[in-house]
Amino acid sequence: MTTAAGPRSPATMGLREIVSARSLRTVFVLLGMWMLLAIHPESRESFLSAGNFSNLTAQVAELVIIGVGMTLVILIGGIDLSVGAGMAVAGVIAAKLQIDMHQPAWVAVLAAVAVCGALGAWHGFLVTRFGIPPFIVTLSGLLSYRGIGLVLSDARGLSPMGEDFQKLGGRLPPTISLALCVAGLAAGVALVLKKRARRASLALPSEGSLVFGLKLGAIAATTAFCAVIYQDGVPVPVVIAALAVAAGAFILRRMRLGRYAFAIGGNSEAARLSGVPVAKVTMTIYIAIGVLTALAGMVAAARTNGVTPGNMGLTRELHVITAVVIGGTSLTGGRGTMVGTLIGALIFGTLSNGMNMLGVNSNWQLIITGQILLGASLLDALSSKKAT
């Protein structure tokens, strides 16, 4: 089958690219893990339930939200170690505004976002203006922001949040959830169809019918899966995370900002000589991760209905980096995808979720998680060596 106007292309056109894509391999790893947990007698019953998947994704949401920013940061060859502590600062600010000053949720959220965005701008400024390595800049943030959170809160836990705020950690009603799923399906199909039509009208080769079918099938299957697991209502953190991933993917694939990020991470000197505004892009990306950190902090505070400044977001930066790296983003910059980060975070979440169900004790969980990170990087190193 070919479109009338477009040049003829075989049904399998574009299949090889998809099969060899790094993110597809990650998807298979995730599905494999899910299959194992679904078969294993210890976990079979508790794992394969709508409620468990809904919880799993809600738990992973924070990771995904920050992961979107971290992917951008790592893509330009940077790193942000301050996100865990940043979550605590954001949480304390929101909780103080809500509890001590009785401000509505939107004020609390805006204030937290503004503060963390400013911290991101500060990091970007130090990196671009003085050339301080981002590792150092954000390591300093990791240490001091935790302290700021503790000072602001007198090292006391703050709770409960206001009722309006708690909605950030709750679920949307089932009918709205279903409507969102349908809207997602429609948007996905519309995008694929529009791209196909556009390519045909410009006489560009289109992907083969097999690939086209597979894409539509994957969209439909994902939507159906979501509709099932969110039958009792989709968690708000999941909606926020989904929006973040969609925005991040759009930036990477369809905006100059994303293209420039790839170029800076790939070869910042060549990018500069091509007229890429390196400092501006770097600054923007550090602000973005600040804002996303604040949002993740809001979700965490709402879910636990309170803030414990000493614990909130502790070692979160390492979890996020792990998820991003498992997702195939190169720590040396210039290579990565948003979908990869989403899958990486799901793998990370599934690991702890699954190991809990299988009764693996938490000490062993650390060892296994560490080895999986190493394995993912080793696979990448081996496959990139083969490629060149």
Add this chain to the structure above:
Amino acid sequence: MTEALALELVAIEKSFGGVHALRGADLGARPGEILGLCGENGAGKSTLLKVLSGVYPATSYAGTVRVRGEARRFMTTRDAEHAGIAIVHQELMLVPELPVSANLVLGRENKGVGGGMAKGLLGGIDDDAIEAHARKLLAKFGVESDIDPQAPVSSLGIGLQQVVEIVRALSQDAKILILDEPTAALTGKETDRLMEWLRGLRQDGTTCIYVSHRMDEIFTICDRITVLRDGRTVGTVDAKTTGPDEVVSMMVGHTVGGKGVRATALAGARAEAHHALVVSELTVRLPGARIAIEAGGDDRVRTDAVHKVSLTVRPGEIVAVCGAMGSGRTALLSTLFGCAENGFTGQVRVGGKDVALESPRDAIAAGIALIPEDRKGRGLVLGMSVSDNLTLPPPRSRVAKMLEWVGIIDEEEEELLAARRIKELHIRGAATAEVATLSGGNQQKVVIGKWLENPPAVLLLDEPTRGVDVGAREEIYGLLTELGNKGTAILLASSDLPEVLRLAHRVLVLRHGKLVAELDGATTSEEAIVTIATGATDIDTSLLAAAASRPTASTPPAALHS
């Protein structure tokens, strides 16, 4: 040849990804002789030295290296050192953070200087003994008052760093000493000391290979001179019975002077047009120049990479900038593209408007584009696709510019543009292929192609065909000619003289950062350019007479600073 040779290289061949750097180079040096090695940039001198000093392992080239009659296969630089070969590299090979004394004995700490009991990495370091040894060496060179052996190398000016590098090589008691452009950053006083020391070594029976662009030095110090051209040895001559002119003509070959395709004069209307690029009195400081001024004050201390250079380029004109290594070509082009890290003085006008060149973005906004010398390091994002590299520069239209980086990318539009460019430039490689997988020539076409959507008013090219195969080279020449015909002003820095003669309407020659001559591209010769660039003789007035009678007589007369 009854005399045993201290060092012999026979039929050395070495290529880099299909580009032949050496294609049968021979060299023989006797004990107790200083052998000069001459050749144009790219003739293969540096490659030959790297073969000789073990930088390139014996498995990576063909041919034989013999030391004192014995065939040797060096796999590492250490092997070469053990065979008694020491080298002063053109690029500094010092550890900047370590003190001078530690650098002087680096890698040889256990050989009589502060050696501990244990060998290898666990060996002890006796700092005091090393310092005493360093002081002795510095005193031997007469620089003990200029260089503190305990100061980190990075605190020294570039000239004194070079001295440290030389002292290190000379102090290895090597039987064979190689010096690659050792005087590029030295003052007159330091150069004299080096010559003195070299004469002493010659008396002791040491063999020296001396590489330099400076004909006066070569003829002062060398006994014989070997000339390389295009990776081959052209011949070896006796320095006492040969003159610089003869060596220069060996360097450029005898096929020059009218042969091959030559640029023709600019067509009538073009020759009258307003200048697209006007540079007046451009001066660019050398990095670390301040230190050099404080340290020396000698007449040969060079503080400017580019010194008061004025030039003009008309739309459609191709002007070549020639000069030896370090003459300021690359600094000139980088500065014009807004990359001068130490700032610059002087004025640059594009299309009649003053341009502030603080960043590449300023330059691009003014309609300037640069094809940098280091294609992989500065020209391309190797991990991105051909298409992404081609579409990387920001849009030039005003509306698109406001939306620049929050702007939305039209993938299909980009794909069409990339396909167009690939067809136009005959790029062999798919739009979606990683640009790293392309050949050098096709990569270079991508670098040029990314500027073609909004053809620049001024195109700067730095060695545009280095490492590019012959076929792609022709295509690039065609492309440049075509761009010229469309009205782009082209400033071409190249050490490939046939290329210069083929393309350039005018040739500017730089020496030590100064513009020393302007020649007519249609009538000048390789010999003339090399003679002026190396300062082999005083500038031949007949060449300048030829330059003065060039058809585009409206340009300023040849500037002469001799």
